Amino acid sequence: MQLPAQQVAVVEAATADEATSVDALAAATELPPETVTGAVFELEDEGLLAVSERVDETVALTEEGREYVTDGLPEVRLYEAALEAGADADPVSMGQVIGASGLEGGAVDIALSNYARKGYGAIDSGEITADPDADPDADAEATALEALADVDDAPVDSVDVDSETLESLERRGLLDRRESTVREATLTERAVTELMAGIETAETVGQVTPELLTSGEWEDVEFSEYNVEADAEQFDGGKVHILRQTSERVKDVLVGMGFQEMEGPHVDADFWINDCLFMPQDHPARTHWDRFALEQPTHIDELPADLVERVERAHKEGVGDDGEGYHSPWDEDFARALALRGHTTSLSTRYLSGEEIGDLEPPQRYFSVEKVYRNDTLDPTHLLEFFQIEGWVMAEDLSVRDLMGTFEEFYAQFGIEDIRFKPHYNPYTEPSFELFGTHPTTGELVEIGNSGIFREEMLEPLGVECDVMAWGLALERLLMLMYGFEDIRDIHGTLCDLELLRETEVTY
Numbered sequence: 001m002q003l004p005a006q007q008v009a010v011v012e013a014a015t016a017d018e019a020t021s022v023d024a025l026a027a028a029t030e031l032p033p034e035t036v037t038g039a040v041f042e043l044e045d046e047g048l049l050a051v052s053e054r055v056d057e058t059v060a061l062t063e064e065g066r067e068y069v070t071d072g073l074p075e076v077r078l079y080e081a082a083l084e085a086g087a088d089a090d091p092v093s094m095g096q097v098i099g100a101s102g103l104e105g106g107a108v109d110i111a112l113s114n115y116a117r118k119g120y121g122a123i124d125s126g127e128i129t130a131d132p133d134a135d136p137d138a139d140a141e142a143t144a145l146e147a148l149a150d151v152d153d154a155p156v157d158s159v160d161v162d163s164e165t166l167e168s169l170e171r172r173g174l175l176d177r178r179e180s181t182v183r184e185a186t187l188t189e190r191a192v193t194e195l196m197a198g199i200e201t202a203e204t205v206g207q208v209t210p211e212l213l214t215s216g217e218w219e220d221v222e223f224s225e226y227n228v229e230a231d232a233e234q235f236d237g238g239k240v241h242i243l244r245q246t247s248e249r250v251k252d253v254l255v256g257m258g259f260q261e262m263e264g265p266h267v268d269a270d271f272w273i274n275d276c277l278f279m280p281q282d283h284p285a286r287t288h289w290d291r292f293a294l295e296q297p298t299h300i301d302e303l304p305a306d307l308v309e310r311v312e313r314a315h316k317e318g319v320g321d322d323g324e325g326y327h328s329p330w331d332e333d334f335a336r337a338l339a340l341r342g343h344t345t346s347l348s349t350r351y352l353s354g355e356e357i358g359d360l361e362p363p364q365r366y367f368s369v370e371k372v373y374r375n376d377t378l379d380p381t382h383l384l385e386f387f388q389i390e391g392w393v394m395a396e397d398l399s400v401r402d403l404m405g406t407f408e409e410f411y412a413q414f415g416i417e418d419i420r421f422k423p424h425y426n427p428y429t430e431p432s433f434e435l436f437g438t439h440p441t442t443g444e445l446v447e448i449g450n451s452g453i454f455r456e457e458m459l460e461p462l463g464v465e466c467d468v469m470a471w472g473l474a475l476e477r478l479l480m481l482m483y484g485f486e487d488i489r490d491i492h493g494t495l496c497d498l499e500l501l502r503e504t505e506v507t508y
């Protein structure tokens, strides 16, 4: 039997009783790993090698991780400086301890956020205490950093660190995990027989080399034939995420229906998020466990004074001659508090108030497809952030039929024909409807949005004199109905299922 030289070298380096990795074959043959990989696949095709593949997970410290190996973890350095300053006996001023620790910039925040968590002591109103019983030598993360100091892309099960600590180091950005495919080859029985009979080096040349070109020899040699049927490695190129694609599609559809796009801040004053929506200040959704408040700055400086006055009056006394407000206290300071918006209806209040683009004459249609943030509990249908499809139509004499008709027209463009409506309550709409669609695989009803016709108590202070119907729909839920995803976390966020996303064909 005759084989090209490189294949002969690989066959001779491989054995029948043990799988040899491509790297080991490359070392033994002194050929580049790519050449060996090519030869291995061709030999597999010839039935001379059995090839197996496995994915190895390896770990290595990041640059920051290596820095801490030399300098120590920031929280440990803080602890040592605190002990030095006598904080194990009495609280010491933070500034003094940080100064003595030599920690600077981001490292200070890192130290502070891990200090109490890891039991080194407490930090309270600018003072720090150190727990005399804490033991930096027993710090699992510090010990792990030592153990990983000299490791470079080592298989994860070869390092002496428990998986929990590996995970915490990874979360802190101190450790990288990588996956690499390891191919191993074993001689087949046929190869052994052929080897015994003798394998010769074929005269054909498998590859043009610089030597062949410069010497002119290429003109005389015989090239081996291409195997155009050999398997090639599959590469998955980057592509636009399906959520982004669908968001673009939603925008196109709404623009096609005559809507214009709104823009506005992710962090906004409660005034725009809630007060302008006639949401009472003691509404349960406004309590601290539902919203993501901002630590710095905590409040917006100024709000439009006239509007504040009108909104306050509506909350306290209602609107019109026989109005009924909430008769509960209304505090401007509370309205100036900043938070991540829990809905993009904050953009609608901004636009309707005239603050963004001046006063509007009906008819008008506006939308946004933007992120909102909620302090929900994660589960298959809830995330801490999602994309909301916000929209409103301003016109004279709108009715529920207009609202329903708009949804039917909108969802039909995505192949969703059976929208159901359920009466609902929002402080700012009357009537209000929740929207449901049927999940294509489970058959369950999935809530996909919330809508209604804005109340007088909301519109009058904003200076709007005609009807406005409005909604907030969830983009991720639309995707669930379109593609049958059952767990929102598969498509969104850091835990998403890449395989699933790759396989999903866009359907419009």
Ligand SMILES: N[C@@H](Cc1ccccc1)C(=O)O
Residues within 6 Å of the ligand: 342, 343, 344, 345, 426, 429, 450, 451, 452, 470, 471, 472, 473
């Ligand atoms: N803000 C509502 C959606 C909505 C917008 C406008 C009118 C009615 C409802 C929500 O987030 O659920």
